[in-house]
Amino acid sequence: MLTEERHQLIRDQLAADGKVLAGELASRFGVSEDTVRRDLRELAKAGQLRRVYGGAVASAPFAAATLSQRSGHAVEEKTRLAKAAVGLLVARQSLFIDGGTTNEAIARAIPRDMELTIATNSLGVASALVDRPLVELIVLGGRYVPDLGTCVGADTLAAVAQLGADLFFLGSCGLHATRGVTAFDSAEAEVKRAMAKNSAGIVIAVTNDKLATAAPYRVAGADAIRHLVVGKTAPAATLADFQSQGAQIHFA
Amino acid sequence: MLTEERHQLIRDQLAADGKVLAGELASRFGVSEDTVRRDLRELAKAGQLRRVYGGAVASAPFAAATLSQRSGHAVEEKTRLAKAAVGLLVARQSLFIDGGTTNEAIARAIPRDMELTIATNSLGVASALVDRPLVELIVLGGRYVPDLGTCVGADTLAAVAQLGADLFFLGSCGLHATRGVTAFDSAEAEVKRAMAKNSAGIVIAVTNDKLATAAPYRVAGADAIRHLVVGKTAPAATLADFQSQGAQIHFA
DNA sequence: GCATGTTTTGCCTGTTCATGCAAGAAACAG
DNA sequence: CTGTTTCTTGCATGAACAGGCAAAACATGC
Numbered sequence: 001m002l003t004e005e006r007h008q009l010i011r012d013q014l015a016a017d018g019k020v021l022a023g024e025l026a027s028r029f030g031v032s033e034d035t036v037r038r039d040l041r042e043l044a045k046a047g048q049l050r051r052v053y054g055g056a057v058a059s060a061p062f063a064a065a066t067l068s069q070r071s072g073h074a075v076e077e078k079t080r081l082a083k084a085a086v087g088l089l090v091a092r093q094s095l096f097i098d099g100g101t102t103n104e105a106i107a108r109a110i111p112r113d114m115e116l117t118i119a120t121n122s123l124g125v126a127s128a129l130v131d132r133p134l135v136e137l138i139v140l141g142g143r144y145v146p147d148l149g150t151c152v153g154a155d156t157l158a159a160v161a162q163l164g165a166d167l168f169f170l171g172s173c174g175l176h177a178t179r180g181v182t183a184f185d186s187a188e189a190e191v192k193r194a195m196a197k198n199s200a201g202i203v204i205a206v207t208n209d210k211l212a213t214a215a216p217y218r219v220a221g222a223d224a225i226r227h228l229v230v231g232k233t234a235p236a237a238t239l240a241d242f243q244s245q246g247a248q249i250h251f252a
Numbered sequence: 253m254l255t256e257e258r259h260q261l262i263r264d265q266l267a268a269d270g271k272v273l274a275g276e277l278a279s280r281f282g283v284s285e286d287t288v289r290r291d292l293r294e295l296a297k298a299g300q301l302r303r304v305y306g307g308a309v310a311s312a313p314f315a316a317a318t319l320s321q322r323s324g325h326a327v328e329e330k331t332r333l334a335k336a337a338v339g340l341l342v343a344r345q346s347l348f349i350d351g352g353t354t355n356e357a358i359a360r361a362i363p364r365d366m367e368l369t370i371a372t373n374s375l376g377v378a379s380a381l382v383d384r385p386l387v388e389l390i391v392l393g394g395r396y397v398p399d400l401g402t403c404v405g406a407d408t409l410a411a412v413a414q415l416g417a418d419l420f421f422l423g424s425c426g427l428h429a430t431r432g433v434t435a436f437d438s439a440e441a442e443v444k445r446a447m448a449k450n451s452a453g454i455v456i457a458v459t460n461d462k463l464a465t466a467a468p469y470r471v472a473g474a475d476a477i478r479h480l481v482v483g484k485t486a487p488a489a490t491l492a493d494f495q496s497q498g499a500q501i502h503f504a
Numbered sequence: 505g506c507a508t509g510t511t512t513t514g515c516c517t518g519t520t521c522a523t524g525c526a527a528g529a530a531a532c533a534g
Numbered sequence: 535c536t537g538t539t540t541c542t543t544g545c546a547t548g549a550a551c552a553g554g555c556a557a558a559a560c561a562t563g564c
Contacts, residue, residue: 003512019254019256019257021254022550022551023549023550031513031514032513032514032515033550033551034513034514034515034551035512035513035514037550037551038512038513041552052254052255052256053254053255053520053521053522053549053550053551054254054522054549054550055254057254057256057257058385121393123375123378123379123391126375126396127375127379130396130398130401131398133398136395137395137396137398138393138394138395138396139391139393139394139396139403140393141373141390141391141392141393141394141403141407141408141411142390142391142393143388143389143390144378144382144390144391146382146383146385146389149382151391151393155393155411155414156393159393159407162407255521255522274540274541275540283523283524284523284524284525285540285541286523286524286525286541286542287522287523287524289540289541290522290523293541293542305530305531305532305539305540305541306532306539306540
């Protein structure tokens with residue numbers, strides 16, 4: 001029994017049952033529980049499952065996304081970034097906001113007394129805005145992708161094409177001075193490109209760990225960024241690269 | 253039984269019923285009440301529920317987001333209706349679900365292991381479905397109307413026109429044997445009409461207080477109703493009127 | 505063929521985690 | 535106020551865990 005074979009069987013069972021038990025796998029594969037634990041550790045490291053005491057469960061990227069409070073990853077930093085990003089807003093502006101936990105934090109941070117028109121393809125952002133009476137909310141529908149928490153596809157693109165915005169809050173997966181803005185998903189990148197095209201300015205708020213990283217799909221060049229909101233500990237050299245390409249830097 | 257499994261089951265029951273009892277969970281899971289209490293404490297700490305004496309209830313933020321708890325009116329009756337309505341579903345069907353608290357209850361009651369394609373213009377329904385991995389969710393975008401909790405307008409109509417469904421769960425504002433199905437808002441009625449047109453069958457679940465009432469905007473005739481889900485105390489005479497026009501009556 | 509390095513695996517060791525039990529505190533009901 | 539139920543806290547126990555180690559299997563280079 002090859003290691004890779006076991007990994008595939010584990011993935012299969014996770015897809016079918018949503019969970020696996022270490023002991024049960026060990027007896028099924030005819031190996032020690034230690035070996036199974038090692039397998040699970042590796043798969044968890046690769047993000048293909050979530051390790052729990054006694055076994056593993058299917059990874060729930062979205063659960064972490066919507067319940068961003070629980071997942072707790074950099075929650076405080078995102079809240080700080082959100083407050084700074086909201087400072088860029090002017091009343092009566094129109095905005096595009098796409099997905100991502102940072103953008104959800106921004107949506108929550110928008111003051112209740114500010115009149116805005118906001119179009120979003122993120123259910124998390126939309127939910128955060130439903131009880132803002134002064135926000136005209138436009139939901140950009142389409143095929144919902146659980147992993148992203150957003151709607152994508154032809155319908156979404158068509159809806160974006162009919163709108164224009166002063167600012168686009170771009171939830172960035174990767175940000176690199178030369179590779180520009182990048183996303184993990186092709187359909188997601190398409191929507192971001194459409195929003196960027198129909199916006200007067202792009203705002204990106206990123207946590208430090210995303211600075212100077214790149215994902216597969218290119219969304220826009222670094223020179224398209226109007227405002228860049230970062231934490232105070234962001235590396236100055238990287239920021240200078242973006243600044244030289246026209247981005248205003250804002251510290252949170 | 254993994255700890256995580258119990259947590260998920262607790263979340264599920266909370267989403268469906270709005271409450272859980274410590275003792276009942278303990279016997280269902282086959283663990284001590286102490287363990288259940290620990291589970292509840294952890295979930296409460298993560299903000300996923302609100303702890304109360306004897307068990308737990310759905311947390312306030314979530315309830316507010318879906319606006320179901322807020323309108324706390326007839327919650328139990330709606331939960332009962334929802335469970336009965338879900339009984340009409342067959343795996344792999346495609347559904348339209350529009351807005352309303354009863355429809356949100358139905359969305360929450362959909363079993364996690366059922367494969368469905370669901371198109372909705374209600375943010376509450378969409379939110380309730382985001383963590384159902386087997387549900388292909390299509391969000392019908394458009395102008396969001398806070399009072400309705402749904403998207404309406406030309407964009408919504410265009411999106412509906414491109415789709416078809418086996419069943420349409422119509423959130424009814426008024427239901428009358430001769431006036432048919434009616435709504436309070438003109439734009440809302442338009443969307444409902446479009447969904448009705450593109451569906452093979454219409455399902456309406458109503459609380460007793462809406463039976464035999466009418467709102468200004470007509471959506472469809474009573475003869476368009478395929479399934480009518482009502483409480484056991486619904487007046488037989490009214491039901492007979494609907495039944496004679498082709499509706500199957502289901503008691504919750 | 506032989507020596508060397510790598511990978512995989514099982515076992516051992518100390519540590520962490522989940523659970524049930526017991527005792528006292530708090531909340532509830534009458 | 536009193537008794538009962540539910541809750542928290544501390545503790546003991548066994549299961550699950552990570553890391554280190556060594557043997558076996560495998561690959562690599564001479």
